[in-house]
Amino acid sequence: MINESELIDLVSDALGVNKDSIRPESQSHEIPEWDSLGHLSILSLLQQKLGDRYQENQELASATSIKELLECLNK
Amino acid sequence: MRLLITQTALGNRRIRVADLFDAPDLIEKTGIEHVYEAEESTTSLAVKACRKIPNLQARPIKLCLMVTQPPDDFLPANAIDLANQVGLPSNIIAFDLNQGCSGFVQALCLVERLLDYYSETLLVTADRYRSKLDQADRSTNSVFSDAATATVCATDNRLGIIYEDHYTDGAKRNLLFQSASKEDNNGHLHMSGAEIWMFTRLQVVPQIQKAIQYCEENDLKIGGVYLHQASRIVVHGIKKFLPVDKSIVFENYHIHGNTVSSTIPFLLKEHPLDESGGTTVSILAGFGVGLTSSVIVYGEK
Structure with a gap:
């Protein structure tokens, strides 16, 4: 559904941070902007960009890293 | 009532x-x-x-x-x-x-x-x-x-709640709480915003859709929808999935902020319930701490 590079682009857009500050191994606690509200922005942007391809679920809401998000989205 | x-x-x-x-x-x-x-x-x-x-x-x-x-x-x-x-x-x-x-x-x-x-x-x-x-x-x-x-x-006796639907899930207590013990989050209120937003999408939206379906099945016209005014991202996230005229889904988070249990009465003060009765009804949806979610349809009995 989404590859790692696309997800990193989307997360950096949602959080309003430089793409270079997000790596494939990044976790939410390492990025100040990736707090509860930041994560909400990520989910909202995912829904906007992926539309029908995007299946909302509670696991996505509790994901705390790029890796976890990718796993949830590509299940 | x-x-x-x-x-x-x-x-x-x-x-x-x-x-x-x-x-x-x-x-x-x-x-x-x-x-x-x-x-x-x-x-x-x-x-x-x-x-x-x-x-x-x-x-x-x-x-x-x-x-x-x-x-x-x-x-x-x-x-x-x-x-x-x-x-x-x-x-x-x-x-x-x-x-x-x-x-x-x-x-x-x-x-x-x-x-x-x-x-x-x-x-x-x-x-x-x-x-x-x-x-x-x-x-x-x-x-x-x-x-x-x-x-x-x-x-x-003419008017009142003609439909109600409730959801209560204590397993999600940790998503929004303030413990009496100072050891838990230093006694501060904790809110997992993203998980609660997802709850509104997965639980609250279907609940309100069910209430709207009830109105359609009973030929009732919805005159107003009063959602808990958590914030723009929550209200709009729900509103987009409701098959109603968006102008009747009232908003005032931008005026008062999230006033918790007071958000819907603040809306009611600005947009009083339609009490003309007949086939016109109102939908009220409060959701949050618990987590809990309650949706009612108010109209002529």
């Missing part, structure tokens, strides 16, 4: 969210530019709302129900102090309902049944979340306002 009058009171200290956090996109997401903080007790704020009701002391109030969380006092019930301060007679019942953002809708469900005997009820909502917040937590500090409302409810 008819809602005769609703009055409101906001915390007196107006705070510009942009002064709290240097994050230009924050207000874009929440839709809330100002929040309001009370520099008085929750009960005092509630008294302010109640005193705006004309001739309250002369009304035949038999029950005073105060939705408040957390209350000023562990005991006695804060509604008792409130009833005394606003001059209600002593031959009434007064008690608190410990519930948050779904509290007003749930209270209406209880009041409608209680009105069979307590023919006029003072229903109050009052919360001072701002005193419980971690100042560094932008997800809570940028949205919550302190406020109170007072609504007089009276018996009316």
Whole structure:
């Protein structure tokens, strides 16, 4: 559904941070902007960009890293 | 049941969210530019709302129900102090309902049944979340306002709740809580915003859609939809999935912030329920702390 590079682009857009500050191994606690509200922005942007391809679920809401998000989205 | 009058009171200290956090996109997401903080007790704020009701002391109030969380006092019930301060007679019942953002809708469900005997009820909502917040937590500090409302409810056999649907899930307690123990999150209110947003999408949206379907199946026209005003991202996230005219889904988070159990009565003050009866109804949806979610349809019985 989404590859790692696309997800990193989307997360950096949602959080309003430089793409270079997000790596494939990044976790939410390492990025100040990736707090509860930041994560909400990520989910909202995912829904906007992926539309029908995007299946909302509670696991996505509790994901705390790029890796976890990718796993949830590509299940 | 008819809602005769609703009055409101906001915390007196107006705070510009942009002064709290240097994050230009924050207000874009929440839709809330100002929040309001009370520099008085929750009960005092509630008294302010109640005193705006004309001739309250002369009304035949038999029950005073105060939705408040957390209350000023562990005991006695804060509604008792409130009833005394606003001059209600002593031959009434007064008690608190410990519930948050779904509290007003749930209270209406209880009041409608209680009105069979307590023919006029003072229903109050009052919360001072701002005193419980971690100042560094932008997800809570940028949205919550302190406020109170007072609504007089009276018996009316023509109108009332014709549909209700509730959801209560204590397994999600950790998503929005304030523990009495200071060891838990330093005693501050904790909110997992993203997980609660997802809850509104997965649970609240289907609940409201079911209520809309009920109206369609019974040829009822929806005159107004009153959602708990959590923030722009939550309200819009729900609104887009509702098959109704979007102009009847009222909003005021941008004016008052998230006033917890008071958001829907604030909406009611600006957009009173349509009491013309017939086939026109209103949908009210309160959701949040618990997690809980309650949706009702109000109209002609």
